[in-house]
Amino acid sequence: MFRWIAITLSLLILGTATAGYLYYQHLNSNIRSSGRSGGESGVKKAAPNAAGETPINILLLGSDSRNTAENVKLGGSRDSIGDKPRADVQMLLHISADRKSSSLVSIPRDTIVEIPECKDSETGQTYAATDDKPINESLQRGGPGCTLTTWEKLTGVYINHWVMIDFSGVVAMADVIGGVDVCVKTGVWDRSTPMVRGGSGLKLHQGTNTVMGEDALKWLRTRHAFGNDQNRAKAQHMYMNSMLRTLKKQNAWSDAGRLTDLAETATKALQVSDEIGTVKKLYDLAMQLKNVPINRITTTTIPTAEWSQDKNRLVLVEKSADQMWQMLREDVAFDKNGKAKAKASPSATPAGPPAAAPKTLAVSVANGTGVGQAAKDGRATEVAQILNGKGFDLAEAARTGEPAKTTVVQYPQEDGDQGKSDAQSVAKALGLPTTAVKADAEAGGLTLVVGADWRDGTVYKAPKTAEAGDLPAGADDLNAADEGKCMDVYSVYRWDGDKS
Missing domain, CATH: 3.30.70.2390 (Alpha-Beta Plaits)
Incomplete structure (x- = not known):
């Protein structure tokens, strides 16, 4: 599982925890990287705005890998040891061109999408395109680069980088941060039942609880007790937002020892795309992210519906998805807390030389x-x-x-x-x-x-202009500044606490 906020804030740390050259080189040696893209999407980088700025888009992935002793110990089926990992958590983080807002979109792991032809940058193996597989399998068909290409094809959004973390990395980050507050409306125990086997093992009392290490991982993995994958994504977003608020209150950046621990843990936990595969490059990226106000950070989940061919799979609600993808492509904020942009005055004659005949x-x-x-x-x-x-x-x-x-x-x-x-x-x-x-x-x-927006007709008809905060129903949007959110618990998994 994956926490984007742990990664984003860790990037800030990397620039201040590298006082010595040898230690800098040590941190660099911790970082694993591979190719940005696994195939051709046809999507181009966004054009700069009037100030020459462009948005930054980062694909955040959580791997279910159980190919190390640490990951096997942390849960899941031992039958999958040795299998290629899947990307069970996928989120696209969008940082606006003016660096004043941030939007994040999750896609549930079992959503059926078109996965394009991909080539694994490490093995050289090529995988044929498919349109009947869930998006989490894209990681098995060419690595993180294939998942990035899949998202580009799906959204039309150019994605600059990807970052990935596995189970053990989540636990390590949660421990070094010192715990994160999460909230449930009733006590919860996510366990096996006569009807549904499995469960994360999450066991919390009603109200606010501080989770660390394996308990943090259990929170992020819980699906049955929260009802479905969409609500699991909502719980993950609550955790991310809470972590951001926690670190902001702690002012962790003033503690040199703490910074070193965070930098060490972060660089070991992460795998990144090649172009951000050094401490310096991660730090430079972090400098682009650090000034986004907390009340301008919005997390969402793309609306989905049951797939007609398999009730255990999902498909995107196309109209809602297109609306959100358009906002990302046009760099329109998911929140309404920013200043309204002044509308450009129409000009009868474009600036510049006259067009050729x-x-x-x-x-x-x-x-x-x-x-x-x-x-x-x-x-x-x-x-x-x-x-x-x-x-x-x-x-x-x-x-x-x-x-x-x-x-x-x-x-x-x-x-x-x-x-x-x-x-x-x-x-x-x-x-x-x-x-x-x-x-x-x-x-x-x-x-x-x-x-695809002009399949018919002789004159182009422009789609409705997206406006800030104009999100579709079912997006489950949360603002990072909101501390009053608690998760509902499905009745079967409600827990009254120990009676002893």
Whole structure:
């Protein structure tokens, strides 16, 4: 299981606990890393805002690995010893471009998604794409990089890094932190029953309890007593938020010995993507995260429904999921505690040089409508013909196209302001917003990618603009500053406490 807050705060520690070069090298040797991505998602990095800033997205993974003595001791079936681990906890952490808010989304482990073709960066083995497996199995099909690629395909959000921790790492982090307060509305005992075998063993009295070590792990693993995987994610979010508040109150950063213990434990507990595989890089990343106010941190779970082919599996509620993915892509805060952004004044004439004459612009039109469903046949040709009718005589359909959530007009970054003006003229002709125009360092020319948001029609109709805090029902959103949250306990697992 995984606690993103333990990791995030540990990153802050790494920069201050490295006084000596030898100790710095020692911490570096603790860190394990491997490739960022396991395959091709077609998702590009977000364009910078007016201040040149971009969001940071980090995939946080909790592995169920039982391939060490420590992990076997901490629970689960011994039959799975030696098996490839699964990512039973998966959360996407989004840090806004202005570093003033943070949003986190969990997906329940048994949710059926499309897992793309992936290649394991360590073994070189390639795994074929599949659309009937739960998302937690993506880790077995190419490692953390495959899980990252799966999320990119699902959300259309570019993910900068991944971080992973296993059972023993969670226990070690909980111990060194000194315990975290959690709350239940009644006493709880998550145990085997005549109807349902298994259980985490969590046993707590009604009200607030401080959990450490194995008890912390039991809280994070509890599913039956909390009702289902969605409520387990909610309990995990409560734990994360409580840990953040705890460390903030403790002011742990002023205790040099404590910092050293935290840095030592964190670097041993984590596995990360290669580009953040040193103490210095983790510290630099932490500096981007540290200033987010606690009341601007929101945790959520993506709404799901029972899969028609198997009641023990889940599928995303598409409309709700699309709404949340759009907010992440457009860097819209999940909370309403920030200042409202001033709306840009419309401009009749875009800044920059005038666009070239439409008849001189070669526009390659790619069919990217195949997101979550089959691509619409012939859509690139349809839109190329629309452009032809508007004077873009050289517009033609591309032979291939990567799936895209939204429609964009890409121009080569090296073309600068002229390329931008040309792309804006294409966007204007089709009714696309100016935000659809993107510079791309890898673009070979002016390219229109027709996304899943425009499968039909001759004029683009913009989807509803996402607004801060506009989350769908069922997202189970929690604000990190809220201390008054307690978990409901399913009646079978309620406990009155020892009678002795």
